[in-house]
Amino acid sequence: MRQLAMKSPKDMAEESPRVWPHLNHAERGALREVLIHGPLPRAEIARRLGVSRASLTRVTRTLLEHGLISEGAIEQRAWTGRPSELFEIAPGARHFFGVKLTGDAIYATITDLRAHQIATIEEPLASRGTTEVLERIARIFDTFASRFDDIVAGGVCLAGDLTQNRKIVVESPFLGWENVPLARLLTEKLGIPMAAENDVRALTAAEHWFGAGAGCSSLALITVGTGIGFGFVIDDQLVTGAHGRAGRLDHLKIDNAGPVCAEGHRGCASVYLTSASIVRAIHGVDTDYAGAVALARSGHSGALRAFRDAGTALGVVIGTVANGLDPQKVILTGDGLAVWELAQDHVNAGIAETLSAGADPLNMDVQPFEFSEWARAAAVVGIRTALRF
Secondary structure, three states: OOOOOOOOHHHHHHHOOOOOOOOOHHHHHHHHHHHHHOOEEHHHHHHHHOOOHHHHHHHHHHHHHOOOEEEEEEEEOOOOOOEEEEEEEOOOOOEEEEEEEOOOEEEEEEEEOOOOEEEEEEEEOOOOOHHHHHHHHHHHHHHHHOOOOOEEEEEEEEOOEEOOOOOOEEEEOOOOEEEEOHHHHHHHHHOOOEEEEEHHHHHHHHHHHHOOOOOOOOEEEEEEOOOEEEEEEEOOEEOOOOOOOOOOOOOOEOOOOOOEOOOOOEOEOHHHHOHHHHHHOOOOOOOOHHHHHHHHHOOOHHHHHHHHHHHHHHHHHHHHHHHHHOOOEEEEEOOOOHHHHHHHHHHHHHHHHHOOOOOOOOOEEEOOOOOHHHHHHHHHHHHHHHOOO
16 A cells, blocks of 8 residues: 655745745855856856766756756857756745835835845835834735745845844934844744845845846945945955944045034044035035035036035045955945036045055946835845845
């Protein structure tokens, strides 16, 4: 009499679309290579991972069985070589939840495994209380879950200090939070693994794997706008620092005779380069940042001077980052990119005055910015957490 094969609880759990499968180190590595570099043949994946083709065959079989990759086109890799079948990320291979929190709004998104945004929701934040914010996130997640039954992990990002292990918000001034175990609370509430991360580090991670920094082992990201943000990748690792506070360069000295910032530093980058600082520097005009940009574009002398000073500060910042890290690429983005548009000559002059003599020319990449990118970056934190990176 034939016996029915009994599946273990682990096997049954992994068949659920809401559970990310258990992958070993080689399987995670192979999936990461295809994620970052696009369709690859088996031999190339094996070369990148330093494993035999036979081992790689077992790895790809597992990824195929879990529906994470698919067999794609046949490509002739060399004139005399045999044709190779390419592996690519399977269409719709799981979905991920991303949330960006500000002091007054929630921006949420669903992405696929390749970090393509599938759906987005934006809502005002009526309360900054932890309980209320968690409830709002849960309601948004339920809305998405009614459409997508395979959301397997996610991330939330916000301005502030977080611990290295992507779990605890040590301090977030815009929300008024201190020592909030955000990742644990959301994991328990949503029923999927959730990570928490500083927003600029999350954006750096997204650019490193899925954006302008894909394929770079070292990378510096600078954001300009409401604040000045810095994210770094060294030897393919996102830098967090000993206390989760790496990238504090907004008080870099620019001018010893400059204005004093809110923290008492004279002539630092933050008194020239933030959007609010640019507005304050235009004396005698009641305006906001959008108005300041319009004034500068129309030739207003005070507005142009404010943006030129900001451009010089940005150039010093970029040059200092390049001197300290020697990155393959420097990415500039954020909602304050008008500084680059209106004062590019001053930015370049600031770089030239700061960059070490004999340094190679900078590989600069200016990326247009949309606010929904923050939520996408949070979803990427979820993807990286699922892959244990």
